[in-house]
Amino acid sequence: MLRSFTRTTAPLRTAVSATTPTRTFMTSLLASDRPRSRALGAIRGSGGSKDMLDISNLEEFRFDDSTTMGHDALEAQREVRKYLRITKYELPKLQAYRKAFQPPASTQILKFRTSTYIGEPNHPAAKKVVLTVDSNSLPLTNAELHKFLLLVGPRYDPIKHQVKMSCEKFQDRSQNFKWLSDTMDRLINEAKNDPEAVADVPLDLRHVEKHRKPKLTFPKEWNRPVAAKTAAAVADAVNESA
Structure with missing residues (x-):
């Protein structure tokens, strides 16, 4: 060169x-x-005197080329084929890095969930991290657990016995991971600090009642009366099938 x-x-x-x-x-x-x-x-x-970059000076279309929609369709096919080539030639190379699945230990009780949007590395929701933990798996006594649930407030789901928190304050996902982990440590340490002082304070579960759908029952008085002959025929049919 x-x-x-x-x-x-x-x-x-x-x-x-x-x-x-x-x-x-x-x-x-x-x-x-x-x-x-x-x-x-x-x-x-x-x-x-003509500007060749002006669209009005372009040559007449003689139907010797694809249209704009045709080029868009070809570009979509190229993108699909690119990922198919990656699937065929690149993914098999990952077998050298595979590891056997190991279930989480009893001490690994925190679960983190993130969302990745393919083709959108700067998606605003990609930085969000959600933490869930089973309240029964926390290393706390009954009094300490009661104070812990008072501290988390509406983040506690008594039906699933699960505490759920999320963070998207920081631009980097790892920072949101760290903030959630540090917050959980502070909550546990605070729950162990004199838990008997709030032992008589009841849990506020109004947030659960607000989202719980009422279970409607059909009144028996609204049932349609069944004729005697029809009931006898149904009973005979049941006896014959038995």
């Missing part, structure tokens, strides 16, 4: 040093490049 660059700059330097007029120099430069010379001939043939 360096050798070709030196070779092309020598004639240009000679042309400039020979005090060549600007118009003659530009003409010789375009003539040395075939695509540019053809473009220059097209401009000259049209009178030299």
